Amino acid sequence: MIYPSFPGSKRADVFFPLLHLALHGAIPAVTARLAFREIWLQAWLIMMLTMVVDLDHVLASPVYDPGRCSINFHPLHSYPAIGVYVLLLFLPQLRIIGIGLLLHMGLDLMDCIV
Numbered sequence: 268m269i270y271p272s273f274p275g276s277k278r279a280d281v282f283f284p285l286l287h288l289a290l291h292g293a294i295p296a297v298t299a300r301l302a303f304r305e306i307w308l309q310a311w312l313i314m315m316l317t318m319v320v321d322l323d324h325v326l327a328s329p330v331y332d333p334g335r336c337s338i339n340f341h342p343l344h345s346y347p348a349i350g351v352y353v354l355l356l357f358l359p360q361l362r363i364i365g366i367g368l369l370l371h372m373g374l375d376l377m378d379c380i381v
């Protein structure tokens with residue numbers, strides 16, 4: 268059984284990134300099931316596609332740094348970009364994309380706090 272014994276341990280180095288990745292799939296799935304019952308699978312797939320915002324990581328060096336806070340570091344994770352994602356909530360055709368992006372930012376923000 269793999270679980271963190273305490274922060275900073277080798278297990279935590281593996282566990283938390285995997286948990287983070289799992290939550291990026293699970294939280295949109297739960298949201299889609301609750302908010303878009305009739306089209307939950309379609310909504311979940313659209314929200315999963317919003318993960319492409321992580322492509323802005325290729326602009327950073329190193330591309331992946333487990334200790335780095337993505338929020339307001341990468342361009343598509345910046346406060347102005349997040350403001351645009353909030354505006355998407357007001358456009359019915361783009362609302363699911365906005366929700367997916369904001370869930371993504373919220374999950375990334377957890378990395379900044381923990």
Ligand SMILES: [Zn+2]
Binds near residue numbers: 320371
């Ligand atoms: Zn991200």
